Amino acid sequence: MNSNQGLLSSGLGMVMRNKRYIFWFWLLNLTLAEFGTAAFRRSAHAILDHSFLSDKLMHSFDIGVIVGLLQRPEFGQTDSMTTPAFFFGFLFFLFTAIFLPGVLAGYASTYRLPREDFFRACGRNLWRFIRIMIVAGIVMGIFAAALIALNGAIVKKATESNNEVLPFELRMIGFTVIFLIMTTLRIWFDLAETDTVLNDQRAVRKSIGSAFRHTFRSLGRLLTAYVASTLVAVAFLLAGLSIWMNLVRPGSIIGAFVIGQITLFLLLIPRFWQRGIAVSYWQQHMLVPVAAVQKAEAMPVAEPPAPVAPGPEPVTVVSALPSPSQETH
């Protein structure tokens, strides 16, 4: 097994051992989206439920009926449908930021992290995560804006060419480059977040600095692992849409809902996988031994969680995450 496979498999192992996190995030995602789409549903019910015209929707995805529906004044402004959806989408992002430290702690733990430890990790790291997100937002925002502007300029220049396909090709190449660069930045901040949680690092600038060095020290490995997991996400999405379009009957609402939700559930896995990769990398390369590491290494990670020894015994974790009883300042 090479080191990349090690990262991928150990990261995936963490995801598989903690499937409940994906379930809860999917449930959160679904619940918030249900609220986000309530306005749409309410307006659509009022117009469609008693009209024969809506039958056309059951036989195909009739664009004419949908556009007609959206044009109806009584349906409301499009903004009134999209704004709640965006708002609840933003809430999902916030909840992700809040609960992620608990997930990282759970991944690093060799035992099933108790609920109180999970939320303790979330609470302890909330402000740190906000600071990292602000830095990440600034850095990634600047890079994204600059790269998109550059790509746009190149594509615009390419439109002067007689080769009609050239702008598209350049745009795709540009998107690929942007994706790789943004993924690199994501790795950087994923490692920073991981380090902050697992190292209990209050000074997030240190985590950011350390993550920066490690990102570029092991860029090939990390980027390959992240790209591979992203490709898995793309495969999940394409497979889900393909099954939806080809196997689900136009009138089957349950079929569409089930396939859609399975696809969305599966789409969560690659991102959690990336978190697992970051945790795994952190354990292998960024862990600062603060406790008896040999003891931890002696314990197989996949073993069922052993009871935590009380008292002054070294904690049986492969991270420097403080045990529930420890308090660092």
Next chain:
Amino acid sequence: MTTRWKIALLAICVLGVAAFVTRKTVTAAPQAAAPGKAAEAPTAPGGEVSIPDTTLAINSPTPMSQRIVHYQIDAKYNAPKHTIDANEVLTYHNLTGQALDHFPFHLYQNAFQPNATWVREAKRDGSRDTTYEHWDPKEYGSEEITSLEVVGQGDLTKNLQYISPDDGNKDDKTVVDLKLAKPIAPNAFVQFKIAFHEQMPETQARSGWKRDFLLGGQWFPKVGVFWHGAWNCHQYHATTEFFADFGVYDVKLTVPQNEVIGASGVEVSDVTNPDGTKTVTYHGDDIHDFAWTVSPRYRVKEATYQSQMGPIKLRFLMQPAHWDQVDRHEKIIRESLDRFEKWYGPYPYKTLTVVDPEPDSAAEGMEYPTFITGGTSWFMPEGLHFVELVVEHEFGHQYWYGMVATNEFEDAWMDEGINSYTEVKVLDSILGKNTSTINLAGMTLGEREDQQLSYESVADRDAMAQNAYDYYSSNSYDGITYGKTASVLLTLEGIIGEDTMAKAMRTYFMKYRFTHPTKEDFLKTIEEVSGKDLRWYFNQAVYGSPVFDYEVSQVDSYPRNWYEDKKDKKEPKKGAKDETVYQSYVALHRKGNFVMPVEVEIKFDNGEKIREHWDGQSRWTRYSYQKNAKVVSAEIDPDHTLQLDRNDFNNSFVVEANPKPTYKLSTYWLFVTQWVSQAMAWWAV
């Protein structure tokens, strides 16, 4: 075909035509369309001129139109500078019945100047080509008459004066008026010799250049139409296009040798010049405009279609990246020709050139006589029928514009709208009623739905019967001129019957082809063919802007003995007939001001159906029934003929709600919402 054979064939044609013309003409011996001498004035031995009655470009032994004009143009295109220098000889036959002392000319390339009316309107109302957020010098166009001589009256260049009959815009130079030294008597001919210089803009309004491509449309000084006792020569507006007299065109185009060229009419010669250029000559009969295109990168496919009047040479000029779509273009042209000839009348021309213009060129989707532009992209799945839609639409203009040459400035609906109606009919028959625009991955859209949707949002803005340049906005122009007209005529089918409507359309085409019919000519034809007085409909639909919207406003059933104590009632046993008598009400409401008789179908839970007819005169009506059955649904327009109804959702009411369609849409929207929020979380945290 080799040049030698072309010359031999042309010589035979010229001799034949000359003999034919000499035999027919007594008072003046007009010059036949000798391709090699196309730009020479058709001067008779006695000094008189006339309009040739050539038939080189049509599958008819005799001219099909009353020919008023003969244009002979010798133009040279400077490709690097995008300029044209040309000499034009215009022979005009005064059939107005009165002496003419002045002639207005269109100079439409002057529209593309910052203070011109076209640009002002496009900036104010928006245009499909450009927003004019800032002025780009490449968008500048100009058309300057450098000299103008009237044969027998000398050089009258100084008599030219720009006029702006529509809006008084002194900065608009799209119409120039020429005051003659002496009037032209009725039935006389007059000949203008015009030299002009033109700067073509980067494509706007489907004319101009893009990269190394050029579409020469609206490109030469063109005389107005003397119509209903006055000259009709409008300025160029952002929403207007054509109106011109029929005649003969002989056009020599000198372009760089590497260019592939296409144009209106038939090609009669192609001569290579020693200076690196070539001169290609075209001849057109019974047409009222002439357009051409060049690009060094066109790939060409030629084919023949056997029409009712003879063979038509189909020529497809394709972008290299779209070559795999050439068969789609050909297929839709063949099928459109088939439908139009069967339903409306024959296509008489010998050629049809289909141009796939430069991408992003604002030259897509345009019609000129025997010459159209399509529009596609390198990625165009078969299920997206936009190629078929635009090619069919522009082909349809060969009938509704090309032959039935209405005044598009004043009655755009007769051109674009009637064409949109026939587009719906043709595409429905070829691609399916519900799938004629999109049929991809479970998504469907029919062309008639598309037309209806485009009109719904602007239904109360404008009437169809008004000047094209007087619409509230370009959106309103599009929605009313295209969408409403198509919907009005589809609704009319429901009133007079589909077969009668088809007969009326054919009658209208055959009666008015190669003329300039008015809106009343069209409307009266429908009344005559149907044998019905339809003024009540036309006054609202064509001349007015009332909104058409009927709804089922109430459906209610309850037991007639509802007041009796429920305890005394016995529930019918399972399977037993329900003996309860129900009192039911169904109310209809006319929400808009458009008054129209409508049918309503009421269904009961015992399977019984009742159809009621309501004249629609009052604001509402109510039907009541006493039956052993409850009403389950009521539907206005159960045969779905009222395409004009602005809101089809409220045309029916089903008592028992069916939430499935909403659930289905919600499932899709839920998926999108979840996916977007996941993506946001993926990158942001």
